[in-house]
Amino acid sequence: MKVRELYREQERLARKAVFYDAFGKLKYVAGIDCSYYEDLIIGGAVVIDLNTLEPIEKAHVLLKLDFPYIPGLLAYREANAMISAFKKLDTVVDVLMIDGFGTNHPRRCGIATQIGVRLEMPSIGVGKSFLCGDIGDDGYVYQGAERTGKLIYSPRSKKPIYVSPGHRISLETSVELVKKCMKSGRIPEPTRLAHEYVTGVKNTLR
DNA sequence: GCGACAG
DNA sequence: ATCTTGTCGC
Numbered sequence: 001m002k003v004r005e006l007y008r009e010q011e012r013l014a015r016k017a018v019f020y021d022a023f024g025k026l027k028y029v030a031g032i033d034c035s036y037y038e039d040l041i042i043g044g045a046v047v048i049d050l051n052t053l054e055p056i057e058k059a060h061v062l063l064k065l066d067f068p069y070i071p072g073l074l075a076y077r078e079a080n081a082m083i084s085a086f087k088k089l090d091t092v093v094d095v096l097m098i099d100g101f102g103t104n105h106p107r108r109c110g111i112a113t114q115i116g117v118r119l120e121m122p123s124i125g126v127g128k129s130f131l132c133g134d135i136g137d138d139g140y141v142y143q144g145a146e147r148t149g150k151l152i153y154s155p156r157s158k159k160p161i162y163v164s165p166g167h168r169i170s171l172e173t174s175v176e177l178v179k180k181c182m183k184s185g186r187i188p189e190p191t192r193l194a195h196e197y198v199t200g201v202k203n204t205l206r
Numbered sequence: 207g208c209g210a211c212a213g
Numbered sequence: 214a215t216c217t218t219g220t221c222g223c
Contacts, residue, residue: 034213036214069214071211078213078214100212110212131212156223162212213214 006073010109016117017103022168023122026050026094029181031190032082032115033099035198037205041065043081044198046190047091053181053189059088060201074100075111083115094122095169095177097190101125102166102174104141104149106132116167123166124174125149126191130162150175157186 027050034043044060061084067077082098101110102125110131116123133141133148141149141162149164150171165174181188187195 034214036213069213071213074212105212106210125212127212129212132210 010107013117014109017113017167019165019170021170021173028091028093029095029097029190030093031097031194033194033198034078034081035202037202039065041081042198042201043085044194045085046193046197048190055193057091059085061085072106075114079115096123099191101127101131102164104164112166122168125164125166127162154186
């Protein structure tokens with residue numbers, strides 16, 4: 001498919017995303033990430049108990065890479081592996097925390113939004129570097145008049161992470177949840193553990 | 207045309 | 214993301 005057609009598909013998916021809290025009490029968060037090895041992509045999901053921040057279940061999957069890395073179209077490269085790994089979990093997960101962006105995206109449809117809409121599940125994007133928008137003095141990322149994300153600084157690091165809601169959750173709740181999942185490092189436990197997990201699986205392949 | 211550009 | 218040693222700092 002051509003890039004401009006994928007752009008249109010993203011605009012269509014973005015219209016389906018909602019940013020209010022569509023859930024009850026939260027207990028299980030799944031951190032999702034992926035890594036690469038030769039022509040394979042390793043998708044991984046780690047379930048964390050919000051009360052302890054300890055992992056209770058993990059699952060991963062290996063797929064053939066079938067799409068290049070194109071800024072703004074990351075989901076077409078990584079979403080299938082992430083979703084496949086997530087579906088292997090037995091735990092009934094309440095919310096997804098994904099490595100990447102949600103509504104803070106050029107077409108308001110980052111990988112967290114695409115996965116959230118496809119699974120009809122609450123999702124949050126946790127980016128590690130700036131993508132787009134304007135950073136206000138209040139720490140929020142603005143796209144026009146809308147707040148689409150927020151910078152979060154962990155106690156020590158100078159570099160922030162970028163939090164943006166993907167689907168079925170508000171920006172405020174997203175920020176609150178990410179903060180609640182912060183332990184020692186710069187990255188919240190769900191995605192930090194997911195990243196650790198998939199790199200571990202990769203080192204198994206060589 | 208110019209600049210920006212997640213993982 | 215990935216390829217990679219030593220090295221600065223808590």
